[in-house]
Amino acid sequence: MNLWICNILESIFLIGLAPLGGMALKKMKARLQNRRGPGFFQSYRDIAKLFSKEPILPNQASWIFRLAPYVIFIVTALAVLIVPVVLIPLPLSAAADVITLVGLLSIARFFTALGAMDTGTAFGGMGSSREMTLSALAEPAMLMGVFVLSMAAQSTDLSTMVAVMLKGNLGLQPSLVFALAAMLIVATAETGRIPVDNPATHLELTMVHEAMILEYSGRYLALIEWANQIKLLLFATLIINLFFPWGIAIEVSGASLLVGVMAWILKLLTLFGLLALMETTMAKMRIFRVPEVLGLAFLLAILGMLTHYILEVSV
């Protein structure tokens, strides 16, 4: 029972912290660019403001347009429930394994794209066409990347996978390096960061994700923005806990949970620091260069799988 409560508390913790996480990244990026950046709690203020505003719907919007933000938020929140953050084993991660996690994220994307197509604007169509194209390449790369780990761990259950990685008896395997590289590329694409997409711009020709949510306002926009911040934190947590699970709590006790939280925050800040550095030093890619990079990720993941077969299983 304790584990169930911890599971739910942990998810609420991550969902609640998501706006702060996004802001921490923004702040780091601003400092690297010699700016002060907004205050740490600006995201919360933005979300609160959007929730209190009167939402405006385009005349031709159908029920899908209104349903989509709820589906996106709910699905992303559910995905959080099955990803270990500071504690394993999670009872809920048995209900949905890592393939289901990919499936849940793809529901969110499906409905974002449907919401964008709903009003029939050119921007919406453009955004969803690009987003679906990129994700059509990113999603299999992610699935293959995770499969390398689940082959090594002989499980697709996220808690079990983290536990096996934590024991560390896999040693330094080349396949894991391939998988990590693939996952990092996929994560930048899926969360819409530079060099794939720029979350800070509304420059029409380069938009991907922002083009899709252009028509949303009020609480609908708040839900989508929040879900996006959760997704960023979720991907970061996934990479951290799958590849560098050190410090994660394996029992419900105050001390180990504290260590788990501290380790998670530390690793998260490191990862965000690297991401901020990358976003500062790199420019956004041309849209047709992105598929090449994502194709590379897909290839790396398949290579990872093959190396796992050839080098690691037979030995």
Next chain:
Amino acid sequence: MSSTFLLLLGPALAFTATLVSLLLASNRNIQNYSTNLLLVLSGVATVISGIMGLLAAPIAITLPIGLPGLPGLPELPIHLRLDALAGFFLVVVGLLVAFVAIYSVGYIKSLQVGRSLTPLCVFMSLFILGMQGVVLADDSYAFMICWELMSVASYFLVVYEHEKEANHKAGFLYLLMAHLGGLLILSSFSILFVNGHSFEFAAMRTAVLTPFSASMVFLLAGLGFGMKAGLMPLHVWLPEAHPVAPSNASALMSGIMIKVAIYGFLRVVFDLVGLETSAWWWGGLVLAIGSSSVVGGVLFALQQHDLKRLLAYHSVENIGIIAIGIGLSMVFMHFGHPSLAALGLVAALYHTLNHALFKGLLFMGAGAVLHATHSSNMGDMGGLIRRMPITAALFLIGCLSISALPPFNGFVSEWLTFQAALMAPSLEGTPLSALIPFSAAMLALAGALTATCFIKVFGIVFQGTPRKPAAAEAHEVDRWMLMGMGGPALLCILLGLLPVYVIPLIAMVPKILIQNGQLESLVQNGWLWLTPISSERASYSPPIVMMAFILAGIIAFLMYRRGKPVRRAALWSCGHPHLNARMQYTATSFSQPLRHIFSDIYHPEEKNTRSDHGHHLLVKRVRYSVHIRDLVWDYLYIPIWHLMEWVVNGVGWLHKQRLQGYLTYIFVTLLVLMGFLI
């Protein structure tokens, strides 16, 4: 007695429907209702007998109707047998037949008055009878007769709207491929006949085959059934024939006829030949073909702008997924992992059932849209969600299911296939172990591309604003059609939520096909959990996922009630005063990025013409058109065609001789024949 009666009831009702539709041809309404309601009953009876086949011991009966006792020919009574494999496919056939027949009542009513309904009703019933017969047949003679009945009847459905030139071409291609396939299947049966000395399956099953003849049977049957199923290089007839048939017929063709070919393959290779005699490359070949179908099917589907043609290409993709499951099962069986082989087969069969439902649903939805807008070109549609809300919602369920999104049914079968593929390390360094991750990668790629494709379909057809007046004046279809679509939609959700109740039934099939193929672990942890290998390995609980959805939905609804009321306003148009429907993305522009990325596969023929007012900056009109041909035509069929032409031209001079030349032929022939006598 009663079980025999039940077994024959489905086909008998379909046969009665044929007669009734011939007899009552004078009144369209009566003909329509009586035929289709009889077909609904036939479907229900087929489902019941199928479930009986899954649960009870096999039943075999012999019908004393066959060839009349011609001198020199053996008496050939028709043998029928109902076992678990036949039972499962009867359930698939029966379910969709029942729903499509309900749909047909409304669909046929809405057809234009001038055209006779008799061919549609008669051949529909015969087509269904043929499919039931193929599944039930227990000797190769009855099997081939029913198979041809199915092929020929469906040919007449394809050319039902016979005044269109394209339909003739599609129909001819279909007939040609169907008969080529039939010939190959017949050849594989003849090898089995030579070894088993009987047309009966029971004798063929016990016959001992040499490895070479077993491989020949596998290849011939694989080619023949693969042609009907529409596996990738053999699929060319499918995207031509399925779209031009009436929508209720294309729902049946895409939903179940290609599944009957899967049945035939399983019957011949798994049952008659038996996997014990399989060579190592069989499973690998099936996996490779399946992978090529999966990716090829979805890539070409993405570039279609005709709704039904797009769906037809998706059938190629889904048959590929089924083939990957079967291939995995064959590989695992050959290398001595019967329980994993059973898992692969269950995944394939579950996807067979799922695909029958959601593809039937999508084709029926396409028929409803076609009926409302009088066009199957997606460029003429748009905004139908406001005019046809129920059709749109049902179609969306189909889209979510085929895109393999949880908690719908397509996800469950893809999940099971992935789980089977992830067990590949237990093969321990066989030559095939590199192929399985590749297949899994192709499956993952196809899954994501399918989601892209159905965003395009739903977004272009149902969302946005109408692109043509017909779409703006579309109206919702009648209750019969909605009921026909509602049934599969409901089952898509139920099969996604409660796979644990369905899988034990499906698991009866590997029990008879795969020795020691036990699958207790899959559902051993109660109704909530699906655990393919063990609960540590992987688990999935659709009810918990669904409950979480509902709970979160309730919370969202409560929050929504407290939120501010919504205001409607005009769309922001960046200051442009007149937005119109032509500014929307179209099917062609939506798939443009993918066309660019995969241009090596598509070889798009793009045409860009522009006219201007005397200066290139003063543009009057820009026209862009793109045409994509199926790769297989250019690289496989056209070269074969050229080769044939070359051979024929070479042989052709033989016919252009004078009288003396022909006399020489006769003389040489006589000499050769006399040589045999001596």
